[in-house]
Amino acid sequence: EAGVTQSPTHLIKTRGQQATLRCSPISGHTSVYWYQQALGLGLQFLLWYDEGEERNRGNFPPRFSGRQFPNYSSELNVNALELEDSALYLCASSLVTGRRPQHFGDGTRLSIL
Amino acid sequence: QQPVQSxxxxxxxxxxxxxxxxxxSKALYSVHWYRQKHGEAPVFLMILLKGGExxxxxxxxxxxxxxxxxxxxYLTASQLSYSGTYFCGTISMDSNYQLIWGAGTKLIIKP
Known part of the structure; x- marks a missing residue:
């Protein structure tokens, strides 16, 4: 069974540009979660999508947005990039239940120059 | 509300x-534990459900x-491979299955 896949692995942008990150969940998982992890820090919750709908979003500005497609894959868009957006962006998928784990992809390392 | 790790x-x-x-500080439905090694994604360890399991x-x-x-x-007779940061995540009874993450505990094992 294929795990969660994220693309690209690395992304280098300059300030003010826009970035698009992609995530394919494990087959059968309907929920996709996005997290931001700055170097050496914890997991900051960004967005949660389930069945194509946004279920919840973390304390991030509106320039962080995303969507979930009918095949449950998802993309995260970050507009007007700022230096502090440099981080590892992790995607996880799960079934919507408190009894099932989230499975993480390897992440996209976004660097803003 | 974020769980407190120590x-x-x-x-x-x-x-x-x-x-x-x-x-x-909230009544919990489940607790999830993960380990993240440096430069890698978090890996699921286990889930504990309401009921004292x-x-x-x-x-x-x-x-x-x-x-x-x-x-x-509990990590017994720790091995070098146990090094990493351990995160707990909690789902409270009044949430819609939203997992809230702790800040993490960094574990360093020396030979």
Whole structure:
């Protein structure tokens, strides 16, 4: 069974540009979660999508947005990039239940120059 | 509300035991434990459900005290491979299955 896949692995942008990150969940998982992890820090919750709908979003500005497609894959868009957006962006998928784990992809390392 | 993990960091010698705690102020439905090695994605360890279940995985086990809303992760006879940052995540009874993450506990195992 294929795990969660994220693309690209690395992304280098300059300030003010826009970035698009992609995530394919494990087959059968309907929920996709996005997290931001700055170097050496914890997991900051960004967005949660389930069945194509946004279920919840973390304390991030509106320039962080995303969507979930009918095949449950998802993309995260970050507009007007700022230096502090440099981080590892992790995607996880799960079934919507408190009894099932989230499975993480390897992440996209976004660097803003 | 974010669960509180303690300690923030711990350094052990190989073969020693460690306990990592995760406390919440909310009534919990489940507690999830993950380990993240440097430069890698978090990896699922185990889930504990309301009911005081204790689960184990080789020399790593965990308990869930429902009355205290606290979970503890036990690492017995630690190995070098146990090094990493351990995160707990909690789902409270009044949430819509939203997992809230603790800040993490950094575990360093020395030979």
């Amino acid at each position: 300690p923030q960091a711990v350094i052990l010698r190989e073969g020693e035991d460690a306990v990592i705690n995760c406390s919440s 204790q689960k184990g995985h080789e020399k790593i086990s965990a308990s869930f005290n429902e009355k205290k809303q606290q979970s503890s992760l």
